[in-house]
Amino acid sequence: MEIIDAKYLISNANYEQCPPADKPEYAFIGRSNVGKSSLINMLCNKKALAKTSSAPGKTQLINHFEVISGARQKWYLVDLPGYGYAKVSQSSRRRWEQMIENYIRKRENLTCLFVLVDSRHEPQKIDLAFINQLGNWEVPFAVIFTKADKNKPGATRRNVTAFVNQLKETWEEVPPFFVTSSETGEGRELVLDYIDDLNKAFINRGIRI
Ligand SMILES: Nc1nc2c(ncn2[C@@H]2O[C@H](COP(=O)(O)OP(=O)(O)OP(=O)(O)O)[C@@H](O)[C@H]2O)c(=O)[nH]1
Ligand SMILES: [Mg+2]
Secondary structure (H helix, E strand, O other): OOEEEEEEEEEEOOHHHOOOOOOOEEEEEEEOOOOHHHHHHHHHOOOOOOOOOOOOOOOOOEEEEEEEEHHHEEEEEEEOOOEOOOOOOHHHHHHHHHHHHHHHHHOOOEEEEEEEEEOOOOOOHHHHHHHHHHHHHOOOEEEEEEOHHHOOHHHHHHHHHHHHHHHHOOOOOOOOEEEOOOOOOOOHHHHHHHHHHHHHHHHHHOOOO
């Protein structure tokens, strides 16, 4: 899928203030610093579209971007604040949980939630718990392993396999997953093609698939 343009629209703390739910929407979530904002920039081929930082906790709100791809198809990308940042107070954590739970459960055009997992680590409880929660909420999702450029190929394979094996313990079917690097562009075409397929299904069916 060819990206023609991508632009920042708006940031909100409340899903009800988000742009009209009339286009397919893809949101990115995962641990703080896992590479959500960088991945959005890599997919759109625009370096400074979403704000990135080497310090965790950069993204604080629900950030909407509008993307135009081939044949003038419009859709949304959403950059979300991360979880698991140790230096966050209990009250900010509650606020985050409320904001995120409302957004991902109530946003009716949310077509796929991409859960980002750092490919450098062995399976982490916090990621597995978050994904298992999505099952209870019946939210469609896929897993994206990030920062593959930082690994030797064997390490990526080992960590991805271990994570998928953990998922098999709770999920009958393994969810779709992708290995990416925002540095090298690895995985870009596969993720964009996946979005393209979901965009087509969204148009055919009208609303969430
Ligand atoms: N080498 C490498 N570095 C990456 C990659 N993706 C992100 N980074 C770096 O990791 C750091 C965090 O990236 P962000 O994209 O800001 O992460 P985030 O998940 O949006 O973080 P928060 O908004 O704080 O939750 C930055 O220093 C990025 O340059 C990648 O694929 N490869
Ligand atoms: Mg971010």
